[in-house]
Amino acid sequence: MSSVEKSEGRALELWELGEELAREINAEHRAFTAALKKTLEHAIRAGELLTEAKSKCPHGSFMEWVAENFDGSYSTASTYMRLYKDRDELRAKVTASVDLSISGALKALSAPDPEVAVNALDSFPPEEAAILKRALDTCEFCPQPNPERLIQLPEARRRGFVAEVAWSAMVEQGMNYAGIKNIIEEDIDSLTPEVIAELQEQVDVLRWWVEQVERMETLVRARDWPPGRGVPQAAFDEELRDLTLSELYDPEIGLPSPRVRIREFCGNVV
Numbered sequence: 001m002s003s004v005e006k007s008e009g010r011a012l013e014l015w016e017l018g019e020e021l022a023r024e025i026n027a028e029h030r031a032f033t034a035a036l037k038k039t040l041e042h043a044i045r046a047g048e049l050l051t052e053a054k055s056k057c058p059h060g061s062f063m064e065w066v067a068e069n070f071d072g073s074y075s076t077a078s079t080y081m082r083l084y085k086d087r088d089e090l091r092a093k094v095t096a097s098v099d100l101s102i103s104g105a106l107k108a109l110s111a112p113d114p115e116v117a118v119n120a121l122d123s124f125p126p127e128e129a130a131i132l133k134r135a136l137d138t139c140e141f142c143p144q145p146n147p148e149r150l151i152q153l154p155e156a157r158r159r160g161f162v163a164e165v166a167w168s169a170m171v172e173q174g175m176n177y178a179g180i181k182n183i184i185e186e187d188i189d190s191l192t193p194e195v196i197a198e199l200q201e202q203v204d205v206l207r208w209w210v211e212q213v214e215r216m217e218t219l220v221r222a223r224d225w226p227p228g229r230g231v232p233q234a235a236f237d238e239e240l241r242d243l244t245l246s247e248l249y250d251p252e253i254g255l256p257s258p259r260v261r262i263r264e265f266c267g268n269v270v
Contacts, residue, residue: 040083040091047084050077063195078179120147128162131169131212138205139169160224163216163245167258170209174262177202181266206266210259217245 050070054062066077121129124147132147150158180199222234223241234240234248234255249257 043080043083044087045084047080047082047087050081051084054081061192063192063198078182082179120151123147123151127212127215128159131162131166131216135165135169139165139172156221156224157226159216159220161226163213163220163224164226166209166212166216170206170213170259170262173202173206173209174266177206178266210262213259214246217249220245222248 050066053065053069057065070077121133124132132150150161153161177199180195180202221242221244222232222237225231225235225245232245232248234243240248240253243253247253248255
């Protein structure tokens with residue numbers, strides 16, 4: 001038998017052996033993708049129904065209705081309504097949602113045990129421990145810190161990770177605040193004393209995170225920021241990488257602070 005015939009025979013053998021396996025793999029992949037689409041559609045449908053409920057509520061009573069009738073929080077309700085509003089764009093990006101969901105699953109596997117994580121914070125400087133503890137308690141989408149791993153890092157690198165957590169939490173809180181603010185702006189009559197109190201609570205939390213970010217920026221150099229998404233461009237510049245983030249945002253250097261976007265997004269509250 002010639003080498004060509006052997007090669008062709010081997011290829012046929014591999015194809016026959018892998019055909020059934022490939023069929024099962026692709027079936028599971030399609031099922032996973034379909035499940036994600038279905039999950040998104042549930043959220044969009046919830047947003048549609050919440051939007052309908054809001055249209056039927058007397059002016060100024062929607063937040064009260066949500067509190068009495070919806071199992072989730074008011075910020076979750078506003079998120080569903082935004083998903084419904086942007087449903088066409090979201091559906092077009094469903095493939096990207098697959099990748100994001102896989103990343104989310106991997107992150108969940110590596111997430112620390114909450115009780116162990118909180119105990120490990122005793123080894124951290126108090127300011128860093130406060131950031132990490134609050135992130136563990138309240139952040140739904142920001143990176144979940146693993147204190148047991150962080151404490152083993154060099155001090156500068158550890159601070160960089162803490163700064164990233166603070167930044168992510170600030171962005172998430174900004175979105176929570178903006179979601180409530182946008183609903184109020186669309187229905188000014190909903191500005192009841194209860195809504196004002198809720199909005200003020202969101203503002204106070206947002207301001208706390210902004211303060212933590214600004215403080216960490218005085219300690220963290222560009223080169224200390226964790227690698228990956230969000231790393232400052234200055235981290236790759238030999239002349240700038242040893243400057244702290246607050247130094248980089250100095251008017252004399254001219255690099256704009258990313259917090260400008262938060263302030264534009266949320267108004268003058270921060």
